[in-house]
Amino acid sequence: MTKLLELKSVYAGYDNKIVLKNVDLVVKKNDFLGIIGPNGGGKTTLLKVILGLIKPIEGSIDFNNIDDNLIGYLPQINTIDQKFPISVREVVLSGLMSHKKLFGRYQSEDKKKAKELMEQMGILHLKNKNIGELSGGQLQRVFLCRAIISNPQILILDEPDTYVDSHFEMELYGVLDKLNEHMAIILVSHDIGTISSHVKTIACVNGSLCYHDSNIINQEQLKTYNCPIDLITHGDVPHRVLKKH
Numbered sequence: 001m002t003k004l005l006e007l008k009s010v011y012a013g014y015d016n017k018i019v020l021k022n023v024d025l026v027v028k029k030n031d032f033l034g035i036i037g038p039n040g041g042g043k044t045t046l047l048k049v050i051l052g053l054i055k056p057i058e059g060s061i062d063f064n065n066i067d068d069n070l071i072g073y074l075p076q077i078n079t080i081d082q083k084f085p086i087s088v089r090e091v092v093l094s095g096l097m098s099h100k101k102l103f104g105r106y107q108s109e110d111k112k113k114a115k116e117l118m119e120q121m122g123i124l125h126l127k128n129k130n131i132g133e134l135s136g137g138q139l140q141r142v143f144l145c146r147a148i149i150s151n152p153q154i155l156i157l158d159e160p161d162t163y164v165d166s167h168f169e170m171e172l173y174g175v176l177d178k179l180n181e182h183m184a185i186i187l188v189s190h191d192i193g194t195i196s197s198h199v200k201t202i203a204c205v206n207g208s209l210c211y212h213d214s215n216i217i218n219q220e221q222l223k224t225y226n227c228p229i230d231l232i233t234h235g236d237v238p239h240r241v242l243k244k245h
C-alpha cells in the first residue's frame with residue numbers, strides 16, 4: 001500500500017530535552033493508527049514532528065506521497081483560545097486557509113462544503129455563534145469540521161473524545177470510519193477501549209515507539225514495552241490487562 005509518510009530514526013524534543021528517541025514509523029494510505037502511552041510519553045510531540053511544528057534533532061521525516069503536506073489536524077481542545085472573536089462558520093472555513101493564496105476568497109463551493117459538514121456534525125444552527133459561547137463537545141465538532149474541510153490525505157486527532165458525550169462518540173467514530181475509506185487517520189487517545197474498538201493498528205509512545213500491526217495487544221507484546229498501561233482488549237483476549245509494559 002502507498003506510503004504517505006515515514007519517520008526514520010527520529011530524535012526530537014525541546015531545548016536540551018530529548019523526548020522522542022529513535023522513532024521509526026510508516027503511515028500508509030487507509031491506515032487507522034491509534035497512539036497510546038503514558039502522560040508525558042511524547043504523543044503530542046510526535047504529532048508536532050509529523051505536522052512539521054518541531055524539526056527532528058536527528059533522523060528524517062519523508063512525506064513520500066503527500067501533496068503540499070496535506071494534513072488535517074484536530075488539536076486538544078483545551079489548547080484553543082476560545083476568547084478569540086471568531087464565528088463557528090469562520091473557524092470551519094479557516095481549514096481551507098493554507099490552500100488559498102494570500103487573501104484568497106472563499107468560493108461558493110467552499111461555503112457549500114462547510115455547510116454540509118456543519119450539518120453532518122449537527123452544528124449548523126451554531127454557525128454564527130462565537131466559539132467562546134460553545135460547550136467543549138460543540139467546539140470539538142467545529143474543529144473536526146475544520147480539520148477535514150480540505151479533504152486531507154492524513155487526518156490527525158489529538159484526544160478527540162475528551163469532551164464528547166457517548167451519543168456523539170458513536171457518531172464521531174462512524175464519521176471517522178467513513179473518512180478512513182479515503183484518508184489515513186492517526187488518533188491519540190487515553191481511552192484504550194475506544195482505541196482498540198476503532199483503530200486498525202496501535203503505536204505506544206513512551207520516549208521510544210513500539211508499533212503493533214493489529215488493534216489488539218496481548219501480554220507477550222506488552223512485555224516489549226516499558227510503560228504501565230491499563231489495557232482493555234476486545235475479542236477472545238482476556239479482558240483488562242494491567243501490566244508493566
Ligand SMILES: Nc1ncnc2c1ncn2[C@@H]1O[C@H](COP(=O)(O)OP(=O)(O)OP(=O)(O)O)[C@@H](O)[C@H]1O
Pocket residue numbers: 014017019037038039040041042043044045046
Ligand atoms: N513546549 C515544550 N517545551 C518544553 N518541554 C515540553 C514542551 N511540550 C512538552 N514538553 C515536555 O515533553 C514531554 C512530552 O510531552 P508531550 O506533550 O509530547 O506528552 P504526551 O504523551 O502528549 O502527554 P499527555 O498524555 O499528558 O498529553 C513532557 O515531559 C513535557 O513536559
